Amino acid sequence: MPSWNIPETQKSIGVFDSGIGGLTVVHALMQHLPQENITYFGDTARVPYGSKSEEVVREYAFEDTRFLLQQGVKIIVVACNTVSAVAIDDLKAHFDIPIIGMIEPGAAAACKASKNGRIGVIGTLATIGSESYPRKLKECKSSFEIFSTPCPLFVPLAEEGWRTHPASDLIAEEYLADLRKEQIDTLILGCTHYPILRDVIQKHVGPQVALIDSGEAAAIQVEQMLREKNLLNTSTAQPNYSFFVSDVPQKFKQLGELFLQKADLRVTKVHLQ
Amino acid sequence: MPSWNIPETQKSIGVFDSGIGGLTVVHALMQHLPQENITYFGDTARVPYGSKSEEVVREYAFEDTRFLLQQGVKIIVVACNTVSAVAIDDLKAHFDIPIIGMIEPGAAAACKASKNGRIGVIGTLATIGSESYPRKLKECKSSFEIFSTPCPLFVPLAEEGWRTHPASDLIAEEYLADLRKEQIDTLILGCTHYPILRDVIQKHVGPQVALIDSGEAAAIQVEQMLREKNLLNTSTAQPNYSFFVSDVPQKFKQLGELFLQKADLRVTKVHLQ
Numbered sequence: 001m002p003s004w005n006i007p008e009t010q011k012s013i014g015v016f017d018s019g020i021g022g023l024t025v026v027h028a029l030m031q032h033l034p035q036e037n038i039t040y041f042g043d044t045a046r047v048p049y050g051s052k053s054e055e056v057v058r059e060y061a062f063e064d065t066r067f068l069l070q071q072g073v074k075i076i077v078v079a080c081n082t083v084s085a086v087a088i089d090d091l092k093a094h095f096d097i098p099i100i101g102m103i104e105p106g107a108a109a110a111c112k113a114s115k116n117g118r119i120g121v122i123g124t125l126a127t128i129g130s131e132s133y134p135r136k137l138k139e140c141k142s143s144f145e146i147f148s149t150p151c152p153l154f155v156p157l158a159e160e161g162w163r164t165h166p167a168s169d170l171i172a173e174e175y176l177a178d179l180r181k182e183q184i185d186t187l188i189l190g191c192t193h194y195p196i197l198r199d200v201i202q203k204h205v206g207p208q209v210a211l212i213d214s215g216e217a218a219a220i221q222v223e224q225m226l227r228e229k230n231l232l233n234t235s236t237a238q239p240n241y242s243f244f245v246s247d248v249p250q251k252f253k254q255l256g257e258l259f260l261q262k263a264d265l266r267v268t269k270v271h272l273q
Numbered sequence: 274m275p276s277w278n279i280p281e282t283q284k285s286i287g288v289f290d291s292g293i294g295g296l297t298v299v300h301a302l303m304q305h306l307p308q309e310n311i312t313y314f315g316d317t318a319r320v321p322y323g324s325k326s327e328e329v330v331r332e333y334a335f336e337d338t339r340f341l342l343q344q345g346v347k348i349i350v351v352a353c354n355t356v357s358a359v360a361i362d363d364l365k366a367h368f369d370i371p372i373i374g375m376i377e378p379g380a381a382a383a384c385k386a387s388k389n390g391r392i393g394v395i396g397t398l399a400t401i402g403s404e405s406y407p408r409k410l411k412e413c414k415s416s417f418e419i420f421s422t423p424c425p426l427f428v429p430l431a432e433e434g435w436r437t438h439p440a441s442d443l444i445a446e447e448y449l450a451d452l453r454k455e456q457i458d459t460l461i462l463g464c465t466h467y468p469i470l471r472d473v474i475q476k477h478v479g480p481q482v483a484l485i486d487s488g489e490a491a492a493i494q495v496e497q498m499l500r501e502k503n504l505l506n507t508s509t510a511q512p513n514y515s516f517f518v519s520d521v522p523q524k525f526k527q528l529g530e531l532f533l534q535k536a537d538l539r540v541t542k543v544h545l546q
Contacts, residue, residue, distance in 0.1 A: 045329050046319045051432075056318050056520045125523050153440075156429045159324075167426075167447065170440040247329045250398050 006072065009233050012039040012242070013222065014073030016064040019047030020245075020252070021155070021192035022079030023259035025102075025215035029077070030241075032219040033226075035233050037240040039071050041270075045246035048155060050124025050191065054086040057126060061087040063272055065095055067244070074231050077222060078102065081190045081214060082124050085132040098225055105221045106188050106214030107136035113210040114186040117141070120179040120205065121148040123190030124155070133190055147182045151175045151191075158196040159251070161258055168200045176204040188212045196258065243267040279345065282506050285312040285515070286495065287346030289337040292320030293518075293525070294428070294465035295352030296532035298375075298488035302350070303514075305492040306499075308506050310513040312344045314543075318519035321428060323397025323464065327359040330399060334360040336545055338368055340517070347504050350495060351375065354463045354487060355397050358405040371498055378494045379461050379487030380409035386483045387459040390414065393452040393478070394421040396463030397428070406463055420455045424448045424467075431469040432524070434531055441473045449477040461485045469531065516540040 013036050015026055020042050029038060041064055043049075049057045061083045068076055075098045078084045078091070084101030092099050110119050121133040128150040137144050153171050162168045179187065187209050189195055195213050202211060226232045233239075245252070248269050256265040286309050288299055293315050302311060314337055316322075322330045334356040341349055348371045351357045351364070357374030365372050383392050394406040401423040410417050426444050435441045452460065460482050462468055468486050475484060499505045506512075518525070521542050529538040 045325060047324075051320075051524065052318060052522050053520050129523055152433060153426070153429050156426050160425060165443075165447070167440045167443040170438075170443060174438070174440065247326050249325050250402055251324065 008074055009231055010037065010235055011072055011074035012037040012240070013075055013077060014039050014041075014068035014071065015077045015079045016041040016068055017043070017080040017192060018049035018060070018082065019044050020255050020259050021158075023256060024192050024195050025077060025079035025218060027260050028213070028216045028219035029222065032223050035235065035239060037233065039068060039073055039242045040244065041067050042243070042245045044249055044252070048124070049080060049082040050126050050155065051152065052126065054126065054130070057082055058087040058090060061091060062094070065091055067270070067272070069095065069097065071242070073097070075100065075222065075226065077218060079192055079215065079218075081192060082126045085123070085127040085130040098229065100218055100221055100225065102190070102192070102214040102218055103132045103136055105217035106190060106212055107133055107140060109214075109217035110186045110188050110212045111137060111140035113212060114144070116183070116185045117143055118145050118147070118182060118184045120182070120184040120187040120209075121146060121190050122151045122154070122175070122187065122194065125150045125152060127190050133188055147179055147184060149175060149179060154197055155191065155193045158193040159255060163197060163199060168197065169203075172197070172200045172204040176201065180205050184209060186210045186212060188214060190214060244270050246270060246272060281347055282504055283310065283508055284345055284347035285310040285513070286348055286350060287312050287314075287341035287344065288350045288352045289314040289316070289341055290353040290465060291315070291322035291333075291355065292317050293528050293532050296529060297465050297468050298350060298352035298491060300533050300535075301486070301489045301492035302495065305496050308508065308512060310506065312341060312346055312515045313517065314340050315516070315518045317522055317525070321397070322353060322355045323399050323428065324425065325399065327399065327403070330355055331360040331363060334364060335367070338364055340543070340545070342368065342370065344515070346370070348373065348495065348499065350491060352465055352488065352491075354465060355399045358396070358400040358403040371502065373491055373494055373498065375463070375465070375487040375491055376405045376409055378490035379463065379485055380406055380413060382487075382490035383459050383461050383485045384410060384413035386485060387417070389456070389458045390416055391418050391420070391455060391457045393455070393457040393460040393482075394419060394463050395424045395427070395448070395460065395467065398423045398425060400463050406461055420452055420457060422448060422452060427470055428464065428466045431466040432528060436470060436472060441470065442476075445470070445473045445477040449474065453478050457482060459483045459485060461487060463487060517543050519543060519545060
């Protein structure tokens with residue numbers, strides 16, 4: 001039986017994250033691909049993922065991906081470093097749709113940026129524990145020296161919006177002093193919350209260190225992949241942005257604006273069955 | 274048909290929390306009621322609850338309570354201030370078992386402790402937003418003046434174990450300076466994580482302020498309620514402690530020891546259906 005179909009190119013880019021940190025990736029996608037429709041899912045009822053086990057993160061990632069597939073997206077961006085670190089291969093093996101995570105684009109950008117071959121990586125406990133970034137970086141160049149450290153307090157600090165608070169300074173000093181001593185010239189911000197704290201991070205690793213925002217790097221790869229597959233949206237209509245979440249917490253509006261740099265975020269709450 | 278039954282008195286005290294903060298309450302129960310068996314459930318796969326909506330917290334609380342009932346407990350202690358603040362009345366109305374939360378015992382203890390009638394309350398966003406503590410305190414004495422403030426960073430600070438870090442000092446100063454100015458003489462620690470940070474909290478509100486640990490206060494009420502209902506365990510056998518969680522995150526062992534002041538915590542991971 002024939003039925004009406006949306007042209008593939010006009011389908012949305014699907015983006016998911018454990019919560020709203022992934023909105024920094026949406027922001028990058030909006031900048032790089034202003035004509036694309038975007039469908040976002042944030043699992044705000046179970047956030048964060050970064051302190052949980054690989055097994056649980058993998059289970060949640062499959063549920064999140066299935067939800068986006070139901071919305072009829074043309075590509076999926078895993079805008080969560082933790083999921084990208086522990087589940088991207090399983091997702092790619094299981095679902096028949098292009099999937100882009102944060103690790104490979106972030107590692108590729110760092111590979112290009114580093115001159116002295118000494119690269120730092122910061123992220124959640126799960127991301128750092130998985131050693132995904134070091135593995136990808138070594139594939140790029142086996143002589144790289146990589147220094148990783150988890151920064152668990154950066155997520156709640158970003159969510160408090162304490163970009164310039166003295167406590168953020170002290171915490172950044174505690175987490176980053178060792179990386180500074182290792183004389184890295186490149187630092188991967190391996191968590192989508194961290195770009196919010198870019199200034200204080202830059203200050204404590206030193207101005208000579210190139211900060212790699214994996215979300216930015218992923219947005220560029222999404223553009224390349226859509227071009228290769230002839231999936232770029234050529235419509236000149238105003239793009240459509242749909243935001244879905246599993247919970248609407250008290251601070252949602254304020255946080256949404258902080259992360260997306262955009263007011264008036266309208267969202268739909270959904271219930272995972 | 275007759276069947277074998279465990280005597281009511283020898284059944285466990287059921288305790289649940291969003292994660293492992295509730296282990297501070299288990300610690301208080303072990304001190305006050307050393308002969309009682311305890312069954313704990315921590316929803317570590319969805320922790321934290323304190324930044325989520327009342328609707329989602331209520332849904333999770335029902336699931337957690339049902340799990341403990343399946344284990345055949347004789348009383349339920351809601352060792353989570355957020356659940357106690359937003360869902361305790363619904364739980365009591367719905368389930369036919371004695372249920373003790375954190376709010377009423379904490380408020381009663383503060384009521385007894387305060388001389389000048391100026392009481393501070395700190396907790397998660399959800400607990401403070403619910404205004405449950407002020408309501409209970411006003412029931413006790415309508416002339417009380419109550420000053421509340423959410424302290425979202427105290428939970429991740431406690432989980433980092435930064436009891437004496439300079440950043441904890443700065444954060445405590447930021448959150449507590451206004452309470453100090455209001456000349457409170459009593460402060461309710463309205464989150465089961467906060468007793469871990471007792472020293473830095475005391476320092477920033479001043480040595481004259483009585484700190485009320487709601488978990489401690491609840492343990493005393495549990496003892497009273499079990500006595501009234503003839504449910505105290507009179508067995509002299511070694512008590513049985515069972516710990517169930519919905520996820521076993523990387524830091525679990527380290528955190529369990531920090532919160533329970535006890536090494537060698539053996540836990541069973543369960544899956545909510």
